[in-house]
Amino acid sequence: MTDIGNNLVKDNSATSALAIAAEKIEEKLLKLLPKAVDLEKQVIDAMEYALMAGGKRIRPFLVLESAKIFGVGESSALRVAAAVECAHTYSLIHDDLPCMDDDDMRRGQPSVHKKFDEATAVLAGDALLTLAFEILSHDQTHADARVRCELISFIAKALGANGMVGGQMIDLLAENRELDRISITRLQRMKTGALIVFSGEAGAILGKASPQRRNAIMGYAHDVGLAFQIIDDLLDEEGSTEELGKTAGKDSAAGKATLVSLVGTEQARTMAHMLTDQAVQHLELFGDKAENLRNLAKFIINRAN
């Protein structure tokens, strides 16, 4: 396993650690994509287009770092990281559809239904979700099939009607409704939090960690995930479309309830700081092994300064 910890001595070098991990993930994703022999090539091209559009790759980074903490080999971790990125990318493709958030831009380029068409976008999302499960079920992911089933069970819960899909449903129905802070944090926990928590948890599952250590990494991922979401909302409120790579101000224009719109930018920034502090405290158990995750927390909070 390559030690990329040295690249993270200063907190702004978190970006380079992310970049190194992103490169590995992308290489793995390309290997895991299905091959086409006929007209189905179009849906595989769309899957590749969406997967290779860049992005910070924070979820697979969490998987890889969590796996390192729990002593898991990189080849297992990379497969799980790739599965998580497939699942995340599926959700972006479907969320961008005209009937959902109707977004023409994603990661600085046309979203899948603009580049291809809506049918291809629906199918590419469907196939990526399916691929995530196929990857996890394969015996190369972990020698112990119980571990593979545990990964599948937990990611399915994170993605399903009580997780990401349910969160997106609430988000769509909540437009122009008044949600209180409890409802908003629940929505975000379901829509984006659940997969981020799974990304942290995955290393603990692979490494058969103790409940205490598993809870600690999940706590970190939960807090970092919520901080990340708040800062995304802050950037959406304050940033430009160019910086974001997607349409800025869209959520507030659509009347979407976010914590930022509820409590204001200053208080939201304070909450994000509090959450990243708390996230770092969860890492105490892991000592030096968690250095990259500490730096990731700093990187996330610094995006908002």
Add this chain to the structure above:
Amino acid sequence: MTDIGNNLVKDNSATSALAIAAEKIEEKLLKLLPKAVDLEKQVIDAMEYALMAGGKRIRPFLVLESAKIFGVGESSALRVAAAVECAHTYSLIHDDLPCMDDDDMRRGQPSVHKKFDEATAVLAGDALLTLAFEILSHDQTHADARVRCELISFIAKALGANGMVGGQMIDLLAENRELDRISITRLQRMKTGALIVFSGEAGAILGKASPQRRNAIMGYAHDVGLAFQIIDDLLDEEGSTEELGKTAGKDSAAGKATLVSLVGTEQARTMAHMLTDQAVQHLELFGDKAENLRNLAKFIINRAN
């Protein structure tokens, strides 16, 4: 395990065996649906609406009958049958979307995007696909996690870009193109055949059957599945919307390539007969245990007479 074989002495009683199985499946599906606590109720309502819309439940019937042949307990078989029906229902919901086959009717009632809206339909399909994998990964499905992973791996292949999704992509791109018989059978093998073959194979996986017996049940499912598809296309060509419960004549109006449009109704009927004969021959290995599956083949061919 209830023995429903006696209900199938005459071939027209296949419908009653199907009805008995359908009732069990529906009961199981209702138990396995996620519970809602907030606005995500809408997506769960849509999942239930689609799952409970009726249908012949041929795929779950295949799972249950195959499981019986291989001596698998009904509680395992019902979970796998439910997962297969979730996956099948997801594909119907997404296929009916305006950007896909644009069908307002399904199983005699408004399709999900008409009853709810497009966003809810996309999400309900996504959540049903996810639920299928969650069900399979659970230790109640089979005590041996390797068996659960094998089920997940094979259903994922059947559903992915080299299976159902790829078949739907080809189907959409093939409108008004001339496909030859090889391309059409490949398309149908991917789009509908793969999940039907898996439904037969599932019992063999659960029962850890020998390769010979596993191949035999897969051969049966493959041939019955293709015959079923041909007859569906014949009914689409000749039938009324009322009988079908979906819009009749739609595929030929859309210029969709089917075996029926390529070889004509008479030759297609002959092929369907040949396929069901061949399907029944695959069952020789299983003796009396396969009586319900023999009757299913007769039931399918009789739909076209």
